[in-house]
Structures are given as structure tokens and as C-alpha cells.
Amino acid sequence: MDINIIQNQLDQLYKESLDNAYAYMMDIAIKAMNENDDEVLLFILNELIGYYRVTTKIDEGIKIANQLINIIYAKNLENSLAGATSYLNIATMYRAFDQLDEALPLYQKTEEIYQMLPNDDLRLSAFYNNYSLFYMELKEYKKAIDLGKKALNIVKSTNNKAEEAVSCTNLAQMYLAINQIKKARQFVEKGIELFQKYTKNDSHYFSALATLSQCYYLEEDFDKAIQLYDEALAGVERVYGKSKDYYTILNNRDKILKLKNNRHPKGLEICKKYYETYGKKMIDEKFEDYKQYMAIGMFGFGSDCLGYDDDISQDHDFGGGFCILLPHDIYIKIGEQLQKEYDLLPDEFMGVKRITSNHGQGRVGVFEINHFFKQFIQRFPKTLSDWLYLDENALLNCTNGVIFDDYYGIVTNIRKDLQYFPEDIRIKKIVRAIAKMAQSGQYNYARCMKRHDSVAASLALNEFIDQTLSLIYLLNKKYKPYYKWSFYGLKDCTILYDIKENIEQLALLSCQSEKWHEGVDAINFKDEKVRNIEYICKRVVEELNNEGFSSLEDDFLDNHTYEVMSHIKDDVIKSKHIMEG
Numbered sequence: 001m002d003i004n005i006i007q008n009q010l011d012q013l014y015k016e017s018l019d020n021a022y023a024y025m026m027d028i029a030i031k032a033m034n035e036n037d038d039e040v041l042l043f044i045l046n047e048l049i050g051y052y053r054v055t056t057k058i059d060e061g062i063k064i065a066n067q068l069i070n071i072i073y074a075k076n077l078e079n080s081l082a083g084a085t086s087y088l089n090i091a092t093m094y095r096a097f098d099q100l101d102e103a104l105p106l107y108q109k110t111e112e113i114y115q116m117l118p119n120d121d122l123r124l125s126a127f128y129n130n131y132s133l134f135y136m137e138l139k140e141y142k143k144a145i146d147l148g149k150k151a152l153n154i155v156k157s158t159n160n161k162a163e164e165a166v167s168c169t170n171l172a173q174m175y176l177a178i179n180q181i182k183k184a185r186q187f188v189e190k191g192i193e194l195f196q197k198y199t200k201n202d203s204h205y206f207s208a209l210a211t212l213s214q215c216y217y218l219e220e221d222f223d224k225a226i227q228l229y230d231e232a233l234a235g236v237e238r239v240y241g242k243s244k245d246y247y248t249i250l251n252n253r254d255k256i257l258k259l260k261n262n263r264h265p266k267g268l269e270i271c272k273k274y275y276e277t278y279g280k281k282m283i284d285e286k287f288e289d290y291k292q293y294m295a296i297g298m299f300g301f302g303s304d305c306l307g308y309d310d311d312i313s314q315d316h317d318f319g320g321g322f323c324i325l326l327p328h329d330i331y332i333k334i335g336e337q338l339q340k341e342y343d344l345l346p347d348e349f350m351g352v353k354r355i356t357s358n359h360g361q362g363r364v365g366v367f368e369i370n371h372f373f374k375q376f377i378q379r380f381p382k383t384l385s386d387w388l389y390l391d392e393n394a395l396l397n398c399t400n401g402v403i404f405d406d407y408y409g410i411v412t413n414i415r416k417d418l419q420y421f422p423e424d425i426r427i428k429k430i431v432r433a434i435a436k437m438a439q440s441g442q443y444n445y446a447r448c449m450k451r452h453d454s455v456a457a458s459l460a461l462n463e464f465i466d467q468t469l470s471l472i473y474l475l476n477k478k479y480k481p482y483y484k485w486s487f488y489g490l491k492d493c494t495i496l497y498d499i500k501e502n503i504e505q506l507a508l509l510s511c512q513s514e515k516w517h518e519g520v521d522a523i524n525f526k527d528e529k530v531r532n533i534e535y536i537c538k539r540v541v542e543e544l545n546n547e548g549f550s551s552l553e554d555d556f557l558d559n560h561t562y563e564v565m566s567h568i569k570d571d572v573i574k575s576k577h578i579m580e581g
Contacts, residue, residue: 056244084113125154165194169208179497222260229253267304274320295411299401319354321364331368339366396479433471438558440464
């Protein structure tokens, strides 16, 4: 029997029906056994493993895998390329069935054997693609991306466009996992372009469509996301029937449809439409001569200015409204009259009535420019030392939200000047954050637990979480929001986004006092909180290395402070205490 002929026939049958393909494989398997054709039998068993993986028939897949392993060893193929290909297929099946412990040694054995292949062999790229997805399951995203890039580089060197499309899709999924939506779209759109040109019925094409749909969902373009999911569903059903992948895609599509149907307009959307409906007309009709001095927008206090508002936010200080900022001399002339006209505008818009709380006074209306900003910061920073002691949340209030129109330009320039910390200040604050993370999480949490002082340990843990969040925002060059939104706001971060789940675990895990007995001296990995703390710190060290702030590999963050500090150029800031700022 000729394997190439069998492969071509099988490809054709897959296009018609999974059942027909399965029947054909079983028929070939019986013939191969009767004819003692080991080569064909190994080929068919590998194909059956793929079939059982796609159709999620776990027991049958494991049974075939065991038979395949037995044949490999019986024929002394355990260190051969044929054996490695089988190990890879079995490992991929185990990964699909979430049996990662069984998959790892098979991946490792495959990698060991595949070292004999030339660097441009497509079997190597297939291996790295699969291995990268395994590390995705383990949430070791950096390793996954590195392996995915290896696979892509190999297929590019061979000019195999179909495999390049697969590699691009895999990398897109990895970047999505760490919230790098822009990079994800770049790779998946390239993958889709290649699939459509070279291999549109490939199962990975439907995965690429689903991945691009996820990108649109994260960008809140729900209609486009649903359209792509529908296209992916139709393709999967046509080629593979209603498989596990079909129902995964269907579930994601239904979630987005539900979100779309239940979604209320965001506060900034309401405010902009309110301004365009009422504010512009009022200004044009009654203050046309002074419009050239105005800056109009929505910024300052409130979750709506961050874009974080939800249904719960609508109970106070939410709804149609905007800020008008004027220079001092113009404010003296028209400020009072402009405020009176503003107050006459409707207090209900798009079904939402603005209810102002006691703490919500002065969030919208007419302001003198300097007065508006000085409610957050006493003076504009002129030196690096001024910057060092400014409140981060106050700076965020100065720079958040949206300017609808700025006819004068001063407000835009102020916001631009305050947009983010100077680099020396950012580095100094990174030093402070990692020092406090080491002090609170890697040092004091354990000391408190050894004393069985659970309250003090909880306080240390809270400090560790807070400083970890500060560090993530600093590395992403974003101001950290008010504590209520600092965890939620990680959705807008990309660097170290992957430790979000570890941070959440620290908040959700119960007290680990039973893991602390007398005589515990080393890092107590029996405590699940310690495991999360140490993993977070390990990832921080990797990122410090990636950004060139530190060359050390020591997981104890305090040992990195002085090397990171050495990157500060200003002597005054560099001379400050580690914890200052």
C-alpha cells in the first residue's frame, strides 16, 4: 500500500465526511495488520489519534496511543524520526485532553530526537508550534511565544505559505493571551490572508477567524466579532461537523451576542453625544465670540472618565455632561453666565438622568483652566523632584477622558505635558515598587506567617499586591488608577498582563496557616500564596532583564534595586533613598 495514495484519499474523504474518513482509516488499519505493513499501520494509527483528538473521543484516543507506543518499542523505533512523529501526535492529543503531565515527557523526547533534522525541516516547525501551545496551556507565555517564533522563522525559510499561516495564527493567540491585541491582529490577519490564498479548508483557518473575532470583541466591535464567529462556525460544521471546536466557538459567539444585547452606552459616549446635541448649539448661539478660548471635553474624577463605568456606575454622577475650560481673563468675563446657560441644559439624555452626589459636585460645568487642574495638583511640575512627589492618581485625573474640542490649545498642551512621568522618575518608582514587593511579599509575609500572625500577613500581602499593580502600570507607562479600578485596569496593560491570574489568586486564596509549622526556614512552597508571590517575582525579573534594567537572574527582587537605579541619569534623583518617591 502506498502512503501517499492513502493520504490523498483520506484528505478527500475528510472534505466529504468525518465518518467516511474514519471508516476508511479502520479499513486500511485492518489491511495493514493482515499484511504486516508496519509503515502503513503506524501512519494510520497516527491519523486515528488526530481523528480522536478532533472528535474528543478520549478513551479511544488513549487506547490507540498505547497501541502505537507498544508497536514503536516492539520495532525498536523509540529513538527514530518515526517514533518522534508518533510521540508528537500523542502529546498533542494529551494536550487537547488537558492531560499535560502525560504530554510533557513526549514533547521532550520528540525535541531530543528532532535535533537530527536540518534547521529548515517543516517537521521542526510543526513541533515548535505544538510545543508552544503546550506552554500556552501552562500559562508560560514568554516561552510559548519564543517557540512560536522559532516555528514561524522555519516555515518562512521554506516558503511554505500554508504552514506560515498556521504559525501566524498560533502567535496571534499567544499575544492575545497577554493582551497584546495590536500584535495579535497583525499576525492573525497575515495568517488569514495566507489561508484564503492557499488553503481555505484547513481547520486552522477557522481557528484564525475565531482569533480575529476575539480581537474585534476586545476592541468592542461586537458586530464584526459575531460575523467572523458565524463564518468560523459554518466552516467547522461543514468540514468537521459539530465537534468540540464547534461548540467552543458557538459558546464564545453567544457570550458576545449577549454582551452586545445587554450593553449600555459608556459614559464618555453619552457625554460626547450630549455635547454635540446640546452643548455645541448653546455655545454657537450664545458665546460664539468666546468659543476660540474654550476647551470642551470630559475628564477628571469618575469611572466614566477612565472608560471603566458599568451598570453599577449609573447610580450617581453619571450621564450627559461635559467640562468647559477657560483661561482666567475669559472666565472672569463670561464664566458665571456660561455656567447659568450650562445649568439650563437637560439633566436627562439617552434615558439616563444625571444624579449628582455630595461628592460629585464640580465634576462637570464651567472651570477656569488653572483652577481645574489645581484641584488635582497644587502646581505644575518644573523639576524632576517636583515630578517625584506628585500623586499618581491626581496626574491620571488630569490626563484621562477625552477632549471633544479645544479651540485655544492650552488644555491640550497641559495634558500632553502631564501625560506620563519623565523616564528617570519612572525608573525611580520602579525601584521603589520592586523594593516594596520584596519587603512585603518575599520577606515579611513569611515572617508574619512563621509568627502565626495572620492579620499582619494579610496586610503584608495586600501591600505586595498593591506594589505589584504599581509596577505593572509603571512598566506599561500608564498611571495607576484609584485602588477601586487598579486591578480592573490591567485590561489596558500588555507587559506582565499574564500574572493577572496570580494576583487574583493571592486575593482569593484562604489563609495558609496550616502550611506553616515550626522549623520552616526555606521558601515555603507548600503555601499556595508563596508559590504565587515567587512566580510573580520570577516574571518581574524576566521583564527587568528584557527591558535591560537588570542583568541579574536572582528571583529576590531587592537584589535588583541598585542595578535598576543605576539607569537613572539625573544625579539628584539617583541619590534618593531606594524607598523614596
